[in-house]
Amino acid sequence: MSTYHPLSEQEAITIAQSIDGFFPDGASLTCREIGDGNLNLVFHITDSLSGKSLIMKQALPYAKVVGESWPLTLDRARIESEKLIIEGQLAPGLVPVVYKYDPELALTVMEDLSDHVIMRQGLMNGIQYPLFAEHISTFMARTLFFTSDLGMNQQEKKLQVKSFINPELCKITEDLIFDDPYTLSSNNNISPAIADAADALTRDDALHLEVAILRDKFLTNAQALLHGDLHTGSIFATPESTKVIDPEFAFYGPMGFDIGAVFANLILNYAGQEHWSRDAEARSEFREYLLTTIADTWKLFEEKFRALWNENGVDRLASAAKGYQDYYMKRLLQDTFGYTGCKIVRRIVGLAHVADIDRIPDDADRERSQRLALEIGTSLIKMNRSAESIDQLINTVRGAAQN
């Protein structure tokens, strides 16, 4: 069974039984494939006697997107599994536990989180996550700091950079986020209602300059080991718990790209509240909750990141040079503005959209949400290099919503 092939449900059960000590003797296992079949098989295996369960995720050697299929490296399963293990060490409790990784089968066996819901869906249902800012700021501060030259041995870091070279999945980001939305591309997915706004993106010189700079940093700046796809669809949540999943896009890149992914998806939900809130009062309240979450996340992230640096910094000069930490944190904030903007724009006009916007049934509501998101996204991109504080981001969102 060790040569790669897509597993059957029965084979998945056999592998699950082989994991020492997980299921009790005499377990009665059932298996259900619950993936969407586009990139991976996902098996949910349960013991009906003890109630214990686990998840097995197997990478498929192709990606299906909008009907097309293209080959995709199975090495992403190794990257995902190794990144999950590193995250589990650095931010225990905030990612699923990995029980086993089989490189031949491109298979990761991990903790079942079906008592959680995908955060994007939760936000669309109006659920608030009061601990999310605390959790995600810990996750980001610790995974980013301890994989950077500030927090880990700088020679080991270079070997880790090597191990997480991820050309195929980075290419997806480079095309879909940092190129297609700003040009005529058959990859784009543009609602006819906002054709004028999408067209404006292709003719905005000031915007192109900033995106080119942000694209260059994505291509060249090996600052920390990123999750690489940290949107609200990659987060399982309950009001008490946060679990970050699916790090197959992991690679060494600019920290602001991960932080920006979180903020962008909270802002996309904010824009979508044109529809999802019951009424104006509920909309206003939920939007304030989202903005408070963004502000709290940044403030907690910055506080924790600086504390880690002060207590665990390994770079003598970076710690000794007066003013350097302030300089570093400001550049990080500025990158965050830029990548937040890029991640918003691509979800409105690029290939892959988000349910927060696309599932809005009313055409006018949806168009208003799309235009609001684009206005916020392009503003954040244009202001990124002069940003000074997270309040400017909050005010930009609020200001755009009031227009």
Added chain:
Amino acid sequence: MSTYHPLSEQEAITIAQSIDGFFPDGASLTCREIGDGNLNLVFHITDSLSGKSLIMKQALPYAKVVGESWPLTLDRARIESEKLIIEGQLAPGLVPVVYKYDPELALTVMEDLSDHVIMRQGLMNGIQYPLFAEHISTFMARTLFFTSDLGMNQQEKKLQVKSFINPELCKITEDLIFDDPYTLSSNNNISPAIADAADALTRDDALHLEVAILRDKFLTNAQALLHGDLHTGSIFATPESTKVIDPEFAFYGPMGFDIGAVFANLILNYAGQEHWSRDAEARSEFREYLLTTIADTWKLFEEKFRALWNENGVDRLASAAKGYQDYYMKRLLQDTFGYTGCKIVRRIVGLAHVADIDRIPDDADRERSQRLALEIGTSLIKMNRSAESIDQLINTVRGAAQN
């Protein structure tokens, strides 16, 4: 013979004979080991009949510096050989031709350049190299552009980054250039005469901030495949020919680090002309030659790099975004200022000095040269982020020399 061991001269001859078609039948080969024995064995093999000759360079598994010995990876021979081959493809005629690489023996067989002299020595002897700016600007423009995300397939570039991860040799640079000179370190090598100036380096907050920023870029910015040690001791020259050698420090880093290495070593020679010139008039003339060479090198580099970008750019957005090329070239100039400064400072107070300064016999001349170099180096570091044109660098050097 294929298991690694340091070769004898007789073994080197046997290997030389095995290179198909290089030496004619009946060649009468003699071999002489001409390395300094610190890092590598270097065999010079000559056929006394045909006059043909070649060089064999074998890495030793340790480095000897100031009497100490520490282990050093043999992988640097692979890196050197692969980098030489890439340079030979991108900048033909400006590096020695590689005839053979044997990974087991950590051995590179290459073109004999003994009709050239090490440029540092040539400059100390007052030799001018009228084609150097033309040659080195071509070398840098082509090797840097075509290994960057601007000029090569961006997914292949990532695999090349992986192949040139070079932790041990980067560590040497990180310590000796970007840390030791700015703190009390037993690695430093400080003339008692300039103890006050060396001490000032350890207490200069503005300087530390800039060096920390430049250090961070060295650690994280995988902009292009650098030579990594491009000083005038790594260049063989005649008035008609320039050959860059010894790329064992190659890795993906910021382009300005290579350009800065060239400029720093021309400036170190400039500072050393306190002694090397016969008289004030000769000094003034040679110094003008050096400054003209720096200015010409930058101008030609910029012209060639922009032309390559315009004709061979592979990044759609980087080419389309108005103003981005100007922005990019300015950042490159600014990095060049910073790295030029860092490379000067380390050669005055750090572990490894340069003959241009250290071989000055007169104490007063040597001290004056050292202080001049330190003043130029620290000034360039402090002005790096606001630099606008190469003329500012030239004026900084000239101004310091006039004080």
